[in-house]
Amino acid sequence: MTRVWVRWLPAVVVPAVIAVAVVAVPMQAGAAVDLPDKTAQEVLGLVSDSTVSSFSGTLEQTSNLGLPDLGSALSSMPSGSGDSETDAAASAATTALELLTGSHTARVFADGADNLRVQVIDSLNERNLIVNGDEVWFYDSETNEATHLAIPADVHADARAELEDATAKAQAEAGAMPTPAELADRLLSDLDASTEVTVGTDTAIAGRDAYELRLTPRTDETLVASASIFVDSETGMPLSVDVRAHGQEDPAFRVAFTKVSFTAPDAALFAFTPPAGATVTEQALPEHDGNADHEALTEKDLSDLAAGDLPVTVTGEGWAAVAELPAGTVSAELTSSPLFAQLTTSVTGGALFSTTLLNVLVTDDGRVLAGSVPVETLQAAAAE
Amino acid sequence: MSSSEERLAAPVRNGSFGWALLASELAVLFRRRRTIAMLLALALIPILIAVAVRLSSSEVSAGQGPPFLDRITQNGLFVGITALVVAIPLFLPLTIGVAAGDTIAGEAGLGTLRYLLVAPAGRVRLLLVKFAGAAAFCLAATLTVAITGAVIGAILFPIGPVTLLSGDTISVVDSIGRSVLIALYVTVSLLGLSAIGLFISTLTSVPVGAMAATIVVAVTSQILDVLPQLEWLHPWLFSHYWLGFADILRQPILWDSFSDNALLQGGYMVVFGALAYGRFATKDILS
Structure with missing residues (x-):
């Protein structure tokens, strides 16, 4: 046998x-990768000296925030119910929520400061953001809609800032992920006495050797356990950002390149003409046409927010800071929606939207308190 | 049976690697009325879609119905792609299940298997030839849907430059190249299922049982693929990348799913090929 x-x-x-x-x-x-030892200062220097402006790569973003996967619930939400303002607000909220759950893949092509293309890869669909000098295009293949934003050639500094706001908004709308470079910038600028910066284990990211810059909050009052920035050892470009929460093994939030190349992408990628048959929306810059349409209005709101026109009160310091918005910031439509009820739990003093990195408390009197802090801290701040 | 006589008549010499056997297998497969009926049924899918969209007075808005349906009225070349999206979950696995489940069990059921093995073809060679036949059917089935779709689309709708998912537009010639790539992708996607069907077919001499079991496997895999609780399992399911052909419609083409899919299907082919060999080589052929 x-x-x-x-x-x-x-x-x-x-x-x-x-x-x-x-x-x-x-x-x-x-x-394990073995790179020559560097101090945290040197790695930070490597980042700030980085001159990479042309690259293409694939980004993977995963969120593990302890939220249910809302993909199906969100896509089944009714749309186009008539009231454009509610629709727009709802779609912005769902896009934000979508980014906070599950994982996403995007391809990023950048050539210099003026040319950028981000493709968010969905199953059988794709969302595109194309920035080509003064032209900004957003295209969604699912709805076959293109949005165009043209910047006049004589942009002055203010308009440039507004453009950045608008781009950020378009990016948020696209569900586009922040690139690791943007995230690293944000984190590094927040560095102060509150954070311990160390160099962690050298790791290979997207086939490249990278230094790990580990930021650990000095306080125990926050939900954030640590954040790591993986910096390419050759170019100084951040390749990955991990944010870990207390009591969780996997990173709560992670953006990482799975593939990256530092050659300039094909210039044809940045030349976008809306396809025949697509619905094209021309979007005006807010300063020129402030009240014309709703999109412009929200942009204005955003810039107002950036300018500090909204009375945000911040209590606490560093990682344990709590931001408070006065009553009336959150519309009744939002708080009464079924999605809101599904996402929040009722706690003493209000409704709580809880993730492993961030807690948001909507109090019974309509105030909103948010911070990377335990619920008790929010409740205490609300009671003050 | 005239088919087996024909094959027995085909000279199988040592060292000829069974090309003659393969040729006769393909001839028998594609001359069979059942195969032709299945291909005709597949060809009906794009025709039905195109005629329904053409005759319907209501405008299809974006995001309604199967993907790409709203693009058909603007560009007939999308008929083939829409038909493939519709056919992949059920119709293609159904026909592949019939073709692959029939391979060994069909010969055993007709009592022709032992005659095939009388010729010094060898059981390994017979398995390889049978698998090649099933793979050829996968290609034929996919091309039937794609080509019928393109032809009926060109007849009923205007054709022109094709809009990709990325919003970029490519010429008709380029789009034909992409369609060929998509057909190849779908063919490769179905090879894993063919290998499973071949293995199941060696287990029984009742062809209908093997066909049904293969189709059940395909449906089960797709059900498992939508259960979020089994997310760790999803990349291992042979049906996981079935709709990944959309990545060919991006600009530039995203090859990741193409290579992942090929690797996965290769794995299924090797594993179930080895299982089929273990079973078939040790089997007592009684019929």
Whole structure:
């Protein structure tokens, strides 16, 4: 009966070989990397000296914030119910929520400061943001709608700032992910006495050796356990950002390149003409046409927010800061929507939207308190 | 059976690698009335879609119905792509299940298997030839849907430059190249299922049982693929990348799912090929 045994051998060996390959290949890819030692200062210097402006790559974003996967609930939300303002607000909220749950893939192409293309890869669909000098396009293949934003050639400094606001908004609308560079900038600017900065384990990210810059809050009052920025050892470009929460093994939020190349992408990628048949919306800059349409209005709201026109009160310091918005900021439509009820839990003093990194408390009298702090801290701040 | 006589008549010499056997297998497969009926049924899918959209007076708005349906009225070349999206979950696996489930069990059921093995073809060679036949059917089925779709689309609707998912526009010639790539992608996607069907087919001499089991496997895999609780399992399911052909409609083409899919289907082919060999080589052929 040896011959029978021999003939079944491939059926045993082949799965075994595949299993070994499946285990071994990722281990090899994530193998420890040994780079020359650098201090945190030097790695920070590497980041600030980075001159990379042309690259293309694939970004993976995963959120593990302890929220339910809302993909199906969000897509089944009715749209186009008539009231454009409610619709727009709802769609902005759902896009933000979508970004906070599950994982996303995007391709990023950048050439210099003026050319950028972000493609958010959805199953059978794609959302595109194209910035080509003075032209900004947003295209959604699902609805076949294109939005165009043209910047006059004689932009002065204010308009440039507004453009950045609008771009940020368009990005948020696209569900586009912040690039690691943007996130790193934001985190590094927040560095102060509140944070301990160390150099962690060298790791391979997207096939490149990277330094880990680990930021650990000095306080225990916050939900954030640590944040890590992985910096490419050659170019100084941040390749990945991880944010970890207390009591959670996987990163609560992670943006990382899975593929990156530092050659300039094809210039044709930045030349966008809306396809025939697409609905094209021309979007005016707020300063020129402030009240014309709703989109412009929200942009204005955003810039107002940036300018500090909204009375935001901040209590606490550093990582444990709590931001408070006065009553009336959150519309009744939002708080009465079924999605809101589904997402929040009722706690003493209001409704709580809780994630592993951020807690938001909407008090019964309509105030909103938010911070990377435990609920008790929010409730205490609300009671003050 | 004239088919088996024909194959027995085909000279199988040592070292000829069974090309003659393959040729006769393909000839039998594609001359079979069942195969032709299945291909005709597949060809009906794009025709039905195109005629329904053409005759309907109501405008299809974006995001309604199967993906790309709203693009058909603007560009007939999308008929083939819409038909593929519609056919992939059920119709294609159904026909592949019939073709692959029939491979060995069909011969056993007709009592022709032992005659095939009388010729010094060898059981390995017969398995390879049978798998090649099933793979050829995958290609034929996919091309039937894609080509019928393109032709009926060109007849009923205007054709012109094609809009990709990224919003970029490519010429008709480029779009034909992409359609060929999509057909290849879908064919490769179905090879794993063919290998499973071949293995199941070696287990029984009742062809209908093998066909049904193969189709059940395809449906089960797709059900598992939508359960969020089994997310860790999803990349291992042979149906996971079935709709990933949309990545060919991006600008530039995103090859990740193409290569992941090829690797996965290759894995299924090797594993179930080895299982089929273990079973078929040790089996007592009684019929």
